[in-house]
Amino acid sequence: MSHDCGFLTDLLDDGQVAFTDATRESHAVDWGTRESDHATAPDAVAFPESTADVATVLAAAHEREVPVTPYAAGTSMEGNAVPSFAGISLDLTRMDTVHEVRPADLQIDVGPGVLGSAVNEAVADDGLFFPPLPSSGDLSTVGGMIANDASGMQTVKYGEVSDWLLEVEAVTATGEVFTAGSKAKKTSAGYNLADLLVGSEGTLAVVTRATLELAGRPAQIRGGRAVFPSLDAATDAVADAIQSGLDVARIELVDETATAMANAYQGLDLPDSAMLFVEFHANHGIDEEIAFCRSLFESHGVDQFDTAGDEEMDALWEAREEMAFAVSSYDPDLSPVHPGDITVPVSKLGKIIRYAKQRGADESLLVPCFGHAGDGNVHYSVLADPDDPEQSAVAETVYSDIVARAIEMGGTATGEHGVGLGKREYLEREHGAVAVQLMRQVKRAFDPSDILNPGKLFPETSKEGGRVTLDLPTED
């Protein structure tokens, strides 16, 4: 499956193309790649420094039918940015220019390689921030966030990346540059191609510049940590908060298993019970909103609810912030099946978590759950001994059963990590054959030769290989 990529040296400067094993292998993994994903190293890594570089590489790759997989920080969780069929890894991290900040319009223009933290640094002096950053925002790039429709803790109040993307410049699979969306805050002029690119995981076009909308930093920020007597009490409180219109900027759940792991990892002394972590943003009236939250939590029997101002909040939030590391470090003999990310309607939050934990318990496996509870977004891990193939297989089944159950509840196989390699098998179960066929046709409309990140998203790409067969009906 390797491709001759020597042509790149004629197109880009020295230092913009790498063929070394070390560089190729560093582009064959992301935070969530599993062996079973059958990812491959690229044949070459290209480092474009401009839109023109991207266009040149794509035009040449298209002519030669060489796969091109956009890559940046590598913080994706489902193998989204690692090649299935070698070819070129298009590393966009050098396109990290903040082109312009327009505070009067609450806008910033950035290259795709700009980190989320760099966006916030660039606009801090104007009293602005970019609200939908994922938890990996300090390490993830804007291009990657667009490719995955990233979201995070603040999505419950502010929405996801698609809600904050105004305009993109992008390059087609054939190397043509276009813009989609508008710098106007709203437009009804033609198809919404900008939002179609959001979440398309680099399979439709390569984003080379983005205009993001910003929000004013709230005058008041306060946070809190609430300990509940049971998981049910905590999830009921979340559902009630959402239905009651509590104006909360973050509302995160950590279940009792995950709390125990946080206690062990951080040497904390929290009760091993389900907890909620909240944060409030307001210009006025934050104390009244927190009082409302307190009364709501009390009606669900909260045991303890501590609040703190912006400065002291870190200590309260510690157990939540380090959760992923606490889970992976819990027991040296156990590894999590790769991190799960499902979302259900918020009224089903308790039900899906109870199912996940019971399904684990049935097999004597630990399933810590945590996540962006206000959106119904649950992150979970099924822990198993990687040296025990039988237990690992059972853990994979439990993992999959939880995804399937979320879909049955009207939820989605992935709330924010995307499909990539890891969730392909669920796409049709979630959306049905007709919708997936339409997606295939959209893919072909943008990328007729299937050179852009081939092997992702679509279920018919077998894990063992083979480029996507776009099984299209005969045209009329």
Next chain:
Amino acid sequence: MSHDCGFLTDLLDDGQVAFTDATRESHAVDWGTRESDHATAPDAVAFPESTADVATVLAAAHEREVPVTPYAAGTSMEGNAVPSFAGISLDLTRMDTVHEVRPADLQIDVGPGVLGSAVNEAVADDGLFFPPLPSSGDLSTVGGMIANDASGMQTVKYGEVSDWLLEVEAVTATGEVFTAGSKAKKTSAGYNLADLLVGSEGTLAVVTRATLELAGRPAQIRGGRAVFPSLDAATDAVADAIQSGLDVARIELVDETATAMANAYQGLDLPDSAMLFVEFHANHGIDEEIAFCRSLFESHGVDQFDTAGDEEMDALWEAREEMAFAVSSYDPDLSPVHPGDITVPVSKLGKIIRYAKQRGADESLLVPCFGHAGDGNVHYSVLADPDDPEQSAVAETVYSDIVARAIEMGGTATGEHGVGLGKREYLEREHGAVAVQLMRQVKRAFDPSDILNPGKLFPETSKEGGRVTLDLPTED
């Protein structure tokens, strides 16, 4: 261009198909159809009552290559829902069932023929509302709002329809039923087909059911009317309010020309000056927010700022609410060139309105401007004597020049009325040839025979007729 639609009588019940002139002609107009749009009456009007009816009609129409134009309330402004090439008008107003309200998830499932006001009535007892309703929301249907990505006065705080649509059921051009989106609040599972349908004006698929997200009614609502010494002072105040993060639910501008017309139409006694109309929604702290607004307006020299509670607000807002009628009734000898709807980045709001008024003044024409100022969305009319062809032609030129100038400022040819027939010529100027070619390819991916609302959106459809030629490149 007429099509034999007799086959419909075999597919639908008596009373679900009409061939009478009266019914056909009532489906040949919307609120903004102009003679120059060359709209046609359909050959037949079909009234489906179920998703199965829609699927049956589309499958049969596709087989016969008969155009199908979805229609509902007819409140669109750019001829979006009136046929260009006769065929079938698919009237969805009978699919007006509220299927389910799920208050715990802030969700409602409705048919496409449900009115905006009916959505709000269905959820009022649960303390909820649907925020992005357009000004025509009492008369417009959910299907039409989705087709146009409607927005309105509350968009400045709550966003547009695309932000509140979770899932759709729709029927393809070939008669297959699919769902897109998710009942989960967020998903990254595959291409965002739901948001692609939003604003596609019935050219990609026919929406047969929608799951909308709802918001909790705020505990406090207050409004206000501010009179400014000049248009510049008013538009500067808007830009400053947005940049300062004023938490405003509505902020509407009426310029001095429009105020004079409101005074005449309603027998009001307001100063003939630029005005802003504001509304605030909050659970706590509304008085503080209004005080902040007042200090901000005072820094821009506001002459008068009256505020009122929810009950008394109607009187204050009267001049804004009746604006469109005030303009069209102002002078019996003058008619507005059809209502303009452009949006610019909010810092350019004053600049585009000054341009519009100056461009009118150059030709001795009145150009009243008003609209959703916080989004940079301007509605304008160029008034001319319809019996004076020369003046009417000049007015059309002024109208077009304003659209062109908005695009040059980084804005859009249409903020919320869509492209329909009236804005086709601007699509390529706004988005460029490559993006429009991608839109054409998306159209073909969904509707290879171009039966769904043909003649809309794409510039190459001449106003004199001819189905869309999908000028596609040869595939590799």
